[in-house]
Amino acid sequence: MNPSQRVLAIATTLLVVVTATWLATVNRRDRKDSPQAASVPPTALANNRQRDIWDAEHTTFEIERRFGPAFLDALRRGDRQRLAAFASADFHGNGLAATTSLEREHAGIHERIRQRSPGQDPPVGSRLTADAIAGLLLSTHGGFRDPVDFSLRVLQISRAPQPPRSWTARVLLTSRGRSPAGQQRLVASEHAISGIIADGRQLGSSPWLTRWSLERIVERTGPAGLFQEITAEWNLDSLPIADNWNLSPSDVLQYRFQLAVADFNRDGHLDLAVASLSNHPLLLAGKQGRGFQDVAAAVRLHRGQPRERLENLAAAWIDYDNDGWPDLILGDRLYHNQQGRRFIDATRESGLGFLPECMGCLVADYDADGRLDLYVIYQKPLGRKPSGQEQWINETDSGLPNQLWRNMGHGRFRDVTDTAHADGGRRHTHAGAWFFLDDDHFPDLYLANDFGHNVILRNRGDGSFDDVSEVTGANGFSTSMGVATGDLDNDGRTDIYVANMYSKMGRRIIAQVGEADYPPGIYRQIQGSCAGNRLYRGVAGSRFEEISQTAGVNAVGWAYAPVLADFDNDGRLDVYATTGFLSFDRTKPDG
Numbered sequence: 178m179n180p181s182q183r184v185l186a187i188a189t190t191l192l193v194v195v196t197a198t199w200l201a202t203v204n205r206r207d208r209k210d211s212p213q214a215a216s217v218p219p220t221a222l223a224n225n226r227q228r229d230i231w232d233a234e235h236t237t238f239e240i241e242r243r244f245g246p247a248f249l250d251a252l253r254r255g256d257r258q259r260l261a262a263f264a265s266a267d268f269h270g271n272g273l274a275a276t277t278s279l280e281r282e283h284a285g286i287h288e289r290i291r292q293r294s295p296g297q298d299p300p301v302g303s304r305l306t307a308d309a310i311a312g313l314l315l316s317t318h319g320g321f322r323d324p325v326d327f328s329l330r331v332l333q334i335s336r337a338p339q340p341p342r343s344w345t346a347r348v349l350l351t352s353r354g355r356s357p358a359g360q361q362r363l364v365a366s367e368h369a370i371s372g373i374i375a376d377g378r379q380l381g382s383s384p385w386l387t388r389w390s391l392e393r394i395v396e397r398t399g400p401a402g403l404f405q406e407i408t409a410e411w412n413l414d415s416l417p418i419a420d421n422w423n424l425s426p427s428d429v430l431q432y433r434f435q436l437a438v439a440d441f442n443r444d445g446h447l448d449l450a451v452a453s454l455s456n457h458p459l460l461l462a463g464k465q466g467r468g469f470q471d472v473a474a475a476v477r478l479h480r481g482q483p484r485e486r487l488e489n490l491a492a493a494w495i496d497y498d499n500d501g502w503p504d505l506i507l508g509d510r511l512y513h514n515q516q517g518r519r520f521i522d523a524t525r526e527s528g529l530g531f532l533p534e535c536m537g538c539l540v541a542d543y544d545a546d547g548r549l550d551l552y553v554i555y556q557k558p559l560g561r562k563p564s565g566q567e568q569w570i571n572e573t574d575s576g577l578p579n580q581l582w583r584n585m586g587h588g589r590f591r592d593v594t595d596t597a598h599a600d601g602g603r604r605h606t607h608a609g610a611w612f613f614l615d616d617d618h619f620p621d622l623y624l625a626n627d628f629g630h631n632v633i634l635r636n637r638g639d640g641s642f643d644d645v646s647e648v649t650g651a652n653g654f655s656t657s658m659g660v661a662t663g664d665l666d667n668d669g670r671t672d673i674y675v676a677n678m679y680s681k682m683g684r685r686i687i688a689q690v691g692e693a694d695y696p697p698g699i700y701r702q703i704q705g706s707c708a709g710n711r712l713y714r715g716v717a718g719s720r721f722e723e724i725s726q727t728a729g730v731n732a733v734g735w736a737y738a739p740v741l742a743d744f745d746n747d748g749r750l751d752v753y754a755t756t757g758f759l760s761f762d763r764t765k766p767d768g
Contacts, residue, residue, distance in 0.1 A: 226689075226690075226694075229336065229689065230686055230689055230690075232336070233334050233335065233336065233344075233686075233689060234682070234685070234686065236334060236344055236374060236377065237331045237334050237346075237685065238377075239374065239377030240329075240331055240346065240348070240377075240380060241329065241330065241331055243377060243378060243379075243381045244263070244380035244381050244385075245329040245381075246381060247380075247381030247382065248260070248329060249328070249329055252315065252318060252327060252352075253325060253327055255315055257308065257311045257312055257315060258311075260307075260310075260311035260314060260315070261306075261307040261308045261311040262384060263307075263384055263385065263386050264307030264310075264384055264386045264387075264389070265372070265384045265385060265386060265387050266384075267387055268306075268307045268384075268386055268387055268388065268389070269305070269387075269388060270304065270305040270309065270313075270388065270389040270390065270391075271303060271304060271305060271390040271391065272303070272305060272309075272313055272391050273291055273292070273293055273391050273394070274303045276292060276293060277291075277292060277293075277294050284399075284745045284747065285400045286397060286398070286399030286400075288395070288396070288397045289394075289395075289396045289397075290394070290396075291393070292392065292393035292394070293391075293392050293393065307386075307389075310389045313391065314350075317364060317366055317391075317394060318350065318352040318364050320356065320357065320362070321354035321355065321362060322354060322355040322356070322357060322359075323354075324354065325352055325353065325354035326351075326352065326353040326354060327350075327351070327352050328350075328351045329348055329349070329350050329351075330348065330349045330351075330681055331346050331347070331349075331681070331685065332346075332347045332348065332681060332684070332685065333347040333684075333685055333688055334346040334347075334685055335688075335689065337371060340373065341373075342373050342375055343373045343387070344371065344372060344373075344374055345369070345370070345388075346369075346370050346371075347367060347368070347369055347370075347392070348367070348370055349365065349366075349367055350365070350366045350368060351363070351364070351365045351366075352364045356398055360398050360399055361397075361398070361399055361400070361401065361402070362396075362397070362398045363396070363397045363398075364394065364395070364396050364397075365394075365395045366391065366392075366393065366394045366395070367392045367393040368389060368390060368391055369390040369392055370386060370388060370389050370390070371386070371387045371388035372386045372387050372388075373385055373387060403744050403745060411467075411468035411469055412468040412469050412470070413461075413468070413469060416451070416459065417453075417455075417456045417459070418433060418434055418451070418455060418456060419433065419453075419455040419456075421433070430454065431758075432490060432536075433453065433454070433455070434451055434452060434453040434490060435451070435452050435490040435491065435492040435537060436449050436450060436451045436492055437449070437450045437492040437493050437494050437505075438450075438494075439503040440463075441460070441462075441494070441502070441503055441514060441517055442462065442517030442518075443501075443502070443517055444463075444517075446462070446463030446464065446465060447463050448460065448462050448463050448469075449463075449469060450492050450494070450505055450507055452487050452489070452490045452491060452492040452508050453490070454487060454489075454490065457473065457479040458478045458487060458507050458508065459471050459473055460472050460473040460476060460478055460505075476518065476520050477519045477520055478505075478507065478512065478520055487507065487508030487509070488509045488533055489508055489509055489531055489532070489534070489535040490508070490535065490536075490537075491506050491507065491508060491531055491535045491537065491538050491553070492506065492507055492538075493537070493538035493539075493540055493551075494506075494540070495538075495540045495549050495551060496514075496549060497511075497527075497548070497549055497584055497588065497590075498513070499547070499548065499549075500514075502515075502516055502517060504520075504523075505520060506529075506538055506551075508531075509524070509533075509535075510522055510524045511523050511524045511527045513588075523588060526588055527588055527589060527590050528589055528590050528591065529551070529582060530592075531553065532555060532577065533559055534555045534556055534557070534558060534559055535553055535554070535555060536554045536555060536556055536606060536607055536608070537553075537554050537608065537609070538551055538552070538553050538554075539552040539553075539554065539609050539610065539611055539622075540552075540611075541620045542584075542620070543581070543583075543611075543619065543620055543636060544583065544619070544640055545638075546584075548584035548585075548586055549584055550581070550582060550583050550584045550590075551581075551582040552579065552580070552581050552599070552609065552611075552622065553579060553580040553581075553582065554601075554606040554607075554609050554624070555576065555577035555578070555579055555580075555606060556576055556577065556605040556606065556607065557575060557576045557577060557605055558577060574602070575603065575604070575605070576603050576604050576605040576606065577603065578594060578600035578601065578603050579594070579601040579606055579609075579624070580592055580594050580600075581593050581594045581597050583640075596640070596641065597640055597641045597642055598641050598642050598643070598644075599622070599634060599641075599642045601622075601626075601632050601634065602644070604624070604626040604629040604632065605626055605627040605628055605629060606624050606626050606627075606632075607625055607627040607657060607658045607659070608624075608625040608657070608658060608659045608660050608676075608738065609622060609623060609625060609660065610622075610623050610660045610662050610673075612662035612671050612673070613671055614633065614635055614636075614645075614649070614671070614719050615719050617636075617638060619637075619638045620636060621634060621635050621636045621642075622634040622636070623651075623660055623662065623673055625655075625657035625659060625660040625675055625676070626655075626657055627656055627657060627658060628656055628706070629654065630646065630652050630653070630654050631646065631652045631653065631655060631657055631660075631675065632644060632646050632652065633645050633646045633649050633651060633652060645719070648720070649719060649720055650713070650720050650721045650722065650723070651673055651713040651721040651723075653705050653708075653711060653723070654701065654702040654705040654706070655675065655677040655678075655705050655706070655708065655711065656677055656678040656705075656707070657675050657676065657677050658676050658677065658678070658736065658737045658738070659736065659737045659738040659739050660674065660676065660739070661673075661740055661752075662674070662741070663741035663750045664750065665712075665741065665750050665752075666714065667748070667749065668715070670714075670715030670716070671715050672712065672713060672714050672715050672721075673712070673713040673715075673721065674710065674712050674713075674730070674739050674741060674752060674754075675710060675711045675712075675713070676710055676736035676738065676739045676754060676755075677705075677707075677708060677709055677710055677711060677736060678706065678707050678709075678735050679707060679708070679709035679710070679731070679732055679733065679736065680707040683706070683707035684707055684708075687703055687704055687707065708731065709725065709732045710730055710731050710732075710736050710739070710754060711723055711725045711731065712724050712728050712731070730752055730754070733754045733756055734754075734756030734757070735756055735758045736754050736755065736756050737755050737756070737757075739752060739753060739755070740752075740753040741753075
């Protein structure tokens with residue numbers, strides 16, 4: 178799928194197209210794999226509901242684009258009078274009168290969370306004037322060195338029953354900068370606001386707010402981050418890979434390259450193998466504290482001919498012959514490592530075969546015979562044209578089957594996908610991970626599927642797998658684009674962190690519809706399509722409980738390829754979550 182198709186599909190699925198027509202079409206599902214949905218007569222969301230959603234999103238635009246800049250400018254300048262001027266004559270406000278608080282410190286980072294206690298409405302006597310609210314906002318988001326980065330986003334919005342043209346919303350106000358002591362500081366506060374919007378174009382210059390209630394404040398202060406960017410110093414800023422920012426939108430590819438890391442020549446420095454569709458293969462050899470150098474030609478991975486460009490993006494290291502030297506899968510080829518000096522193409526002898534749609538390779542000894550095996554993941558066939566019917570609801574049998582290749586020894590592999598029941602359900606698998614679901618020594622599989630339920634395959638230990646997705650509690654319907662596993666709480670059980678899409682706009686719209694608007698089960702799937710990342714904590718009996726919001730790790734953005742690692746050497750795994758989709762302007766990154 179090219180980026181334009183993907184953006185359209187995602188926009189449709191999340192109901193973020195401004196006309197909200199997807200709300201009308203999603204009810205017309207008639208899929209053989211969704212008997213519940215198929216048994217419900219096709220219906221459309223009422224026109225007045227569609228208009229309400231349109232009005233709500235238009236009002237959100239007016240608040241964020243008209244009111245937001247003027248409000249944030251006053252906040253940045255510390256202009257208390259100007260902040261108060263946005264309030265109407267009958268305005269009232271509330272601070273955090275009844276709160277629950279949490280303070281904690283780790284690795285030099287101090288975090289303080291204050292929020293209104295559940296079910297505690299502010300007493301009438303605690304109402305604040307517009308000037309008092311302005312002062313509270315300035316004190317909450319003050320204490321920075323210049324410059325400060327401010328933002329205002331609408332999280333939820335709805336039309337109030339009375340008076341006419343009145344709206345209520347929940348907004349997120351964020352400020353980032355340096356503290357007076359030079360530390361990094363972040364303040365994120367949530368507010369419930371109400372107002373009468375007669376003309377949205379005037380929101381930045383006229384009084385319209387009738388209520389402002391502070392609901393939650395998160396403050397974090399700490400030293401400089403754990404990482405420092407050294408891309409240019411390590412010669413990674415000018416690789417021969419097409420730059421999306423220099424291409425027209427029609428030429429942009431969502432999946433531009435894959436890479437794999439290993440010390441191929443055993444010199445003590447990690448090396449990078451890069452598979453790119455726009456160039457010949459790259460093998461970037463790590464130099465001692467001095468960056469990387471492409472040695473692909475020197476080790477005979479290519480001869481510099483244009484026809485040597487790869488057919489797919491597969492990249493993985495696998496010591497398939499147990500000689501202690503990592504061998505390489507790059508594109509649709511398997512290369513045998515000749516003691517770090519050169520690589521020999523061993524594809525034909527191996528029996529391996531890869532399709533162009535390959536999304537990645539997962540390496541493990543699944544049958545515990547001492548030889549590394551290979552699991553290859555796929556999405557849907559390239560070039561498939563839209564069918565005119567949305568495919569993402571209850572998607573099954575719409576993608577390509579994944580492949581399990583068993584290492585038979587002597588440099589040979591055999592495709593055992595069918596006999597092992599390991600194809601993953603022919604969904605759109607975007608990523609996967611080997612992990613241990615139970616306490617045996619046979620690795621199991623977690624498959625992260627784009628627009629579909631995720632899949633857990635339990636290794637039976639006899640060369641085959643059982644699909645136990647439904648009973649594990651970790652197979653939610655998501656738009657998953659990455660997965661990482663590890664023991665985050667050191668309880669001896671594996672936890673699973675899944676990278677998904679997260680859309681504030683999608684969540685706003687979905688909050689205005691419900692189960693009654695759709696055939697059974699469909700609404701929950703729509704909710705999952707923009708719910709954000711999910712953390713599944715392993716519990717007894719090979720089951721999981723979903724704790725992402727409690728743990729504060731779900732709303733990270735449009736996420737891909739997470740990593741669990743102990744970055745600060747404290748004995749506990751940390752989470753690194755990459756975010757972003759496609760940016761067409763360097764000054765406006767999407768992450």
